Amino acid sequence: KCERRISDFEKHITLSISDENWKLHLREMDDLRRSSQGAVYEQKDPLVIYKQESFYLFSEMVEKVNKETISFLYKGEIPA
DSSP: OHHHHHHHHHHHHHHHHHHHHHHHHHHHHHHHHHHHGGGGGGTOOHHHHHHHHHHHHHHHHHHHHHHHHHHHHHHOOOOO
């Protein structure tokens, strides 16, 4: 019973943190899409810029999710 409670707690926290960061990531991707269109004026391929920046943003998001999840679970306590 206790193991199941811990498992449910971990799942809930992981999903909450992932969900919040995913929403933020989608907003950032939308901003990136708009801003990468300006690369045409700099004689750069907007698709290349978009791909490079989106990979960087995704990597940052994954790292942030991992750090936040581990930090929260390490400090978290389940009330008795």
